[in-house]
Amino acid sequence: MTVFDEFNEIKRKGLPQILVIFGESRELVGELKNQLLTEVNFEPTDLSQAYYDLTPSNSDLALEDLESLPFFSDSRLVILENLVNLTTAKKSVLDEKQLKRFENFLDDPPETTQLVLILYGKLDSRLKVVKKLKAKAALLEAQELKSQELIQYFSRISPLPKAVLSLIAAKSNDNFSVMKQNIDLVQTYALGREVTLDDVEKVVPKSLQDNIFALTDLIFKGKIDEARDLVHDLTLQGEDLIKILAILTNSYRLYLQVKLFQAKGWQENQQVAFLKMHPYPVKLANQLVRKLNVKSLKNGLSDLIKLDFDIKTSAADKSYLFDITLIRLTLKKN
Template sequence: MTVFDFLSQLSADTLPQFIMISGEDDDIISALKLQLMAKVNFDPSDLSQAYFDLSEADPDLALEELESLPFFGDEMLVVFENVWELTTVKKSVLTENQLLRLEQFLDNPLASTRLIIICHGKLDGKRRIVKKLKQIALHLEATPLKPNELSQYFVNQSNLHANIVNLIIEKSNSHFATVGQNIALVTTYTDGRQVTLEDVEKAVPKSLADNIFDLTDLILKGKITEARSLVTDLVLQGEDEIKLLAILTNNFRLYYQIKLLLNKQYTERQLIDYLKINPYRLKFLVAPARSRSKEFLAAAMRYLIDTDFKIKSGQADKKFLMDMVLIRLSGIS
């Protein structure tokens, strides 16, 4: 169960008096904050609710709001964000006296006041106030989601088919915020109709992995001029030849794996299950793997690995060696 699953099971009535969100993944924190604020019906215009970003707000004013009895209703909701003193981050917003006031409130809270604390960073477990919060507060820890959790989360959030979401995740390099942005981009592009895998390819900007797959395809087709142009463009965008070479090597390793499995009469479904690869992506990999010999793919991998060693050991200029890769791989028979 992810932290999002846990939060979804709670209602506004079952939420405890103290809630704390913490972690080093700001994208997960933002998503948790958004969902929690919706669950407590947070409204900045509601005078019985108050939000303070302590990196900007006056801490004394924030603490006074926390310590005061509700004036515009029977209950009060107070949100503190960026309480750096609770984390290992080397920043400070509270004096020792102000931190003591916060701790004293935790010891003797007003029953009518609910407090939400949002910390960007790893909690400092050595601090007494942090130990206290861990005992009395609901702690929502923002940790990166595992691949299957990431997929399930965005399937639930978007109501898109898993294959669609998985392709978007792949094209977004599994970056939580980018996945969300690209899902929004695709749904806007399709304007209410059912989203297809082709829509994802058209609407979502190409990732580095996409570009290297294009490069691999150009190499296999012997299109040296186009391949050189693509490498030049990627380098101009800030990509390093060593990184390009590493992904290119992984691509040829994948082709080699597919070739071996095809020789063992694996079906497409078996390939998907074994390689854990998106079905849409697989259909573009099978044909090149079929058309090339096992010996060609093995020789290509050996050459790529040897080139990587030569670059890292400084035997020749990496731009020259990358160009030789394009030439040699197109000519290996």
């Protein structure tokens, strides 16, 4: 069950008196915040609702709202964002007296007041006030969604076919906010018609993983100039050679595994189940290694592992070392 499933269950039962939305994923916390504001029909002019992005300058006013009885309605909703005193971040927005006032509220919250806390980060469970909060509140922790959870979530709120969402998830590196942007991108491109896999390939920007697959394809085809140009372009875009090397090494490891699976006659769905990874890179790997042999992949993986060691232990320039290995991989006759 994802945090969105948990939130839907909370909405079905009715918002609790105290709700805490928190987590290290700012994108997911932000999405839950937006859904909450929609759920409660938040209006800044509604005197029965109050929202504070806490700062030292508005914290007293926020606490007064929290402690006060409603005047023009039967209940009052107070939303406090960024009460960093409660998180593991070594920051504070409330001083000791203010924090004590907040703790007193938790001891005996008025029945007419609902409180929602929106926090970016982990709760500091060592704190007395956090222990009280956990005892009184419903907690929604925004944790990163896995690939299938992302696809499931967006399939509920988007008309796109699951195959399209699966490809977008892979090209978005399973990042929630990037996937959301890319869904908007392909829908805008399609202008109301059904979005296809070709649309995704044309419109969604290439991820680093996509570029590494393109790089290995150039390596396997012996296209040394194009391979070096691609690496150069990636570094100009701000990608670090160490990161490129790490993904390239993992890709070679995947290629070797897939080649061994092919030798056993395993289908792609069997490979995906065994590797416990997204089907997209497995599909690309099967296409890339079909005409390669196990020995060449083992040698290539060995060269990349040696390159990693050399970069970490040698005084030589890492760009030079990477380029030498790239030439060796591309021109090697196995």
